Amino acid sequence: MNLTFAYFDPSAGSLLLQALVGGFGGIVVVGRYLWTQYLGSGATQPALTSSHEIPVHIPSR
Amino acid sequence: MIQFDSGSFRDRTSRVFLRDNGVFRALTAESKAIWNKAAQSSFLQNLMASGLIVETEELSADQASSFLLPAEFVAILSHRRIPFVSYPYEWSFGMLRRAALDHLQILTEAVRSGFILKDASPYNVQFCGAQSVFIDLGSLIELAPGEPWSAYRQFCELMLFPLLLQSYRGVHFQPLLRAQLEGISAKQFMQWMRWRDLFRPGVFVNGWLQSALERNTQSLSTSTVRDLRSSGFHTSMIERMLQKLTRLVEKLKWTPARTQWTAYDTTLPHVADDLQAKSEFVAAVCRNKHRHLVWDLGCNDGRYSIIAAEHADLVVAMDQDHACIEHLYQTLATKKQSTILPLCVELANSSPALGWRGRERKRLEDRGRPELVMCLGLIHHLVLAGNIPLPEVIDWLASFGGEIILEFPSKDDSMVKALLRNKRDQYTDYSLERLEAELLKRFDISSCRPLPSGARTLFHAVPKTSSAVTE
Numbered sequence: 001m002n003l004t005f006a007y008f009d010p011s012a013g014s015l016l017l018q019a020l021v022g023g024f025g026g027i028v029v030v031g032r033y034l035w036t037q038y039l040g041s042g043a044t045q046p047a048l049t050s051s052h053e054i055p056v057h058i059p060s061r
Numbered sequence: 062m063i064q065f066d067s068g069s070f071r072d073r074t075s076r077v078f079l080r081d082n083g084v085f086r087a088l089t090a091e092s093k094a095i096w097n098k099a100a101q102s103s104f105l106q107n108l109m110a111s112g113l114i115v116e117t118e119e120l121s122a123d124q125a126s127s128f129l130l131p132a133e134f135v136a137i138l139s140h141r142r143i144p145f146v147s148y149p150y151e152w153s154f155g156m157l158r159r160a161a162l163d164h165l166q167i168l169t170e171a172v173r174s175g176f177i178l179k180d181a182s183p184y185n186v187q188f189c190g191a192q193s194v195f196i197d198l199g200s201l202i203e204l205a206p207g208e209p210w211s212a213y214r215q216f217c218e219l220m221l222f223p224l225l226l227q228s229y230r231g232v233h234f235q236p237l238l239r240a241q242l243e244g245i246s247a248k249q250f251m252q253w254m255r256w257r258d259l260f261r262p263g264v265f266v267n268g269w270l271q272s273a274l275e276r277n278t279q280s281l282s283t284s285t286v287r288d289l290r291s292s293g294f295h296t297s298m299i300e301r302m303l304q305k306l307t308r309l310v311e312k313l314k315w316t317p318a319r320t321q322w323t324a325y326d327t328t329l330p331h332v333a334d335d336l337q338a339k340s341e342f343v344a345a346v347c348r349n350k351h352r353h354l355v356w357d358l359g360c361n362d363g364r365y366s367i368i369a370a371e372h373a374d375l376v377v378a379m380d381q382d383h384a385c386i387e388h389l390y391q392t393l394a395t396k397k398q399s400t401i402l403p404l405c406v407e408l409a410n411s412s413p414a415l416g417w418r419g420r421e422r423k424r425l426e427d428r429g430r431p432e433l434v435m436c437l438g439l440i441h442h443l444v445l446a447g448n449i450p451l452p453e454v455i456d457w458l459a460s461f462g463g464e465i466i467l468e469f470p471s472k473d474d475s476m477v478k479a480l481l482r483n484k485r486d487q488y489t490d491y492s493l494e495r496l497e498a499e500l501l502k503r504f505d506i507s508s509c510r511p512l513p514s515g516a517r518t519l520f521h522a523v524p525k526t527s528s529a530v531t532e
Contacts, residue, residue, distance in 0.1 A: 007072050008180070012285035013274030014214035019289060021266055021305065022298030032292035037281065 062129050063087070067420035072180070075199025080128070084142045085120075087134035092199060095176075096138065099201050104174040108195075113163060115187075115196045116141040138198065144375045144402075145354065145429050148422055149183040149219070150239035151404040151412060153387040154227050154315040155394070157234065159193045160186035161220040165307045167195055168210075172299055177204040181216035190375065190399035191390055207290035210299045217267055218244030221306070225268070226253055228313040229261055233383060235405055242416055247272035263309045317384030332438075335512040339437065339468070339519065340368060342510055346466055346521045347372040352432040356461070358408055359439035363389040363401060369435065370400045377429070379406040408439070409447040426461070434461050437468045438476075444491050445480040451490040452499050459503035459524065467520045469496050474516035493518060 016033065019026040065087075069077040074092040078085050088096055096119070099105045108114040117140050125137045149157055160183045168178050178185075178200045185197035222245040223234030230253055237245055250268050259265050278285070343365045347355075352373045357366040360378035362385060370376045378401055380386055389403040406412065406425065415422040436458060443449045458465050470477050471493055472486075481488075500506060504522035511518050 008211075008215065010209075010211035010286070011214050011275050012278035012281050013276070014217070014271055015209045015211070015285045015289055016274050016278065017266070017271050018209045018213060018298055018302050019292075019294055020270070022295070022301050025293075025295060026298050026301075029289065029293045029295075029298075033288055036288060036292060037283075 062131070067418075068184075068416065068422060070417070070421075072199055075197075076134075082142065084140040085128070086117075086138040086140060086199060087128075087130050088136045088138065088199070089133050090135050093136040095202055096136070096198070098203065099176060099198075102174050102176070104170045104176075105201075108167060108170065112192065113167060113195060114198070115143075115194050117198055140196065140198075143187040143194070143196065144189060145377055146423070147188055147402060147404055147428075148238075148412065149223075150235045151406055151425075152183075152188075152235075153383055153390050153403065153405055154224065154234075155387055155390050156188065156193075156403075157183060157220060158224055158310060158313060159394070161216075161224060161310050162307065163193050163195055164216070164220065165303055165310065169300065169303045169307070171201065172204060172296060172303065175204055176201050177208075177210065177299075178202075178212060181212035181219065183219050188402055190401050191393035191403070192397060192399045204296065205290075206296065207294050208286060208296075209289055209294055210302065211286065213302070214247075214271070215244070216306070217250075217271065218246060221263065221267060221310070222247070222250040224310065224313050225263055226250065227315050229258055229264070230254070231315075235383070239412065239415070242422070247275060262312065267309075315387070317387055332514075334514045335517060336364075338510070338512050340364070342508075342519045342521070343368050343435065343437075343466060344371075346433070346464075346508075354429050354431045355433045355435065356431040357435045357437075359437065359442070360389070360403070360435075361385050361438070363392070363403065365435055365437055366401050366403075369433070370398075373433075374400065376401045377431070378403045379408065381405065381407040409443060409449060430463065431461050432463045433466065434458055434463055435466045437466065438470075440467060440496075441470050441474070441477050441480060441491075445477065445488055451488075451495060455496070455499040455503065462524060464507075464521065464523045465504065467496075467500075467522065468512075468517055469493060469520065470517045474514070477516075496520075 016030060019029040019033070022029070063078050063080070066077045066079060074089045076087050078087065100119070105114065109116060117138050120137045120139055128137060130137070149160070152160070163186055164178070164181060164183070171177055179202045180197075180200050185195060185200060186193050187196050188194070219238070223238060226232045226245065227234050232253060247268055251272050254264055254268060259269060347369045348371070350372070353375070355369045355373045355376045357363070357369065357376055357378045360366050360380045363378050366376045366378040378389060383405050386403045386405045393401055393403065411425045412422070414420065414424045414427070440451070440454055443454050444451050458467070472478070472481070472491065497506070500520065500522050504524055507521045507523050509518060509520050
């Protein structure tokens with residue numbers, strides 16, 4: 001099922017908070033998320049949810 | 062072509078319009094598909110049957126075809142009409158708390174059934190008397206697995222933070238919500254909190270932590286909704302959050318301090334003397350005929366609203382004293398009263414038109430035409446404390462187009478003396494003779510009765526016909 005975005009920006013902080021207070025599983029989710037965002041290596045590639053989405057080309061260093 | 066309600070534009074997939082005294086919602090193909098699924102689900106049927114969600118039915122294709130809709134809309138829902146629309150900045154603490162709890166309950170049951178509400182606005186809740194009802198079925202969407210609750214921040218800004226502010230710091234949320242239609246940000250909320258408030262339930266996580274996370278994630282360039290899902294976010298985390306928020310809001314209390322108005326009718330001798338006579342006068346006027354809408358301006362404990370409600374579809378009871386309105390709401394809510402709507406309104410500065418182009422939120426006077434306006438124990442406050450000229454007050458009362466019941470305390474009245482004790486008496490327009498003269502320009506005085514205390518007079522006045530006013 002495709003993600004359904006709201007008609008306003010929910011703010012990244014408020015979304016992360018939901019995982020943070022979501023118990024141990026939530027901490028793991030936030031850990032994975034931060035790994036993806038800030039460290040990069042071994043990061044989970046964001047899932048494509050629509051055929052309209054074009055993968056962003058990240059130039060190699 | 063259909064003209065959509067001027068406050069219904071944010072969500073392009075579901076828009077409200079009024080026609081022939083009915084309330085309708087136009088749906089796009091996307092929102093129609095969701096409605097088709099939701100209408101089959103027991104959770105929606107149960108919540109509608111319990112009255113928590115407004116009664117709604119879909120119009121048949123034949124019925125819908127009589128409406129000239131823009132091409133993107135493919136179906137129409139018909140909602141039960143709310144007798145008088147009110148806004149969160151007119152509600153007491155208990156009313157906003159009720160709206161928040163209703164929202165959380167609907168959301169919890171929706172999530173369990175595979176749906177979610179895409180926004181979390183208290184404007185989606187209305188009050189039929191003291192009974193709350195959720196009106197925005199367009200907010201219901203299917204919940205994609207792994208998708209977080211996008212409206213959490215909106216819930217905090219428009220419901221949780223205002224409630225916490227009033228409960229923990231005694232700050233009335235109404236002026237804030239009236240000035241900031243998007244609500245109170247986490248950063249602003251934390252500016253009101255003291256360091257020791259961080260240890261009070263809900264403040265650290267929903268306030269400080271959310272504010273800190275917002276500050277530190279502003280530069281992110283990817284979609285957090287998508288990234289969280291790919292990191293393993295689970296719907297159970299939303300459910301856990303909703304449980305915590307429900308427990309938090311349930312425990313929030315605001316105990317209003319005693320104000321000079323909370324026991325006004327029973328503590329002051331002149332008021333107590335007049336109670337019986339005033340009640341009889343109001344009852345006599347009200348039972349004269351059944352009315353759709355009555356306004357009780359300066360309602361205090363709602364004594365006269367209750368009398369009027371016996372002969373009216375709805376009484377809107379307004380007072381600027383939040384403690385009075387909170388007491389009245391709690392009393393009415395306990396009795397499941399649905400014909401008296403209590404609102405916090407400062408009559409010398411009542412709710413204006415607000416929002417985009419001043420059309421999104423209507424001013425108080427544009428939300429209903431009262432057939433009877435009760436103005437008991439109020440005019441001396443408007444004229445002598447609010448410095449509004451007496452002819453202006455009468456002009457304002459006449460502008461509603463209905464009958465009025467007016468109580469006039471003369472300058473011999475103890476309350477009037479109290480209002481004037483420390484100020485220059487510049488109020489040459491404040492006299493019984495002038496009042497009668499001003500009334501007679503716009504009204505016929507149907508009955509008039511001096512009250513037992515000797516310094517107050519009651520009037521029942523009916524509007525002159527337009528031709529008589531012109532003459």
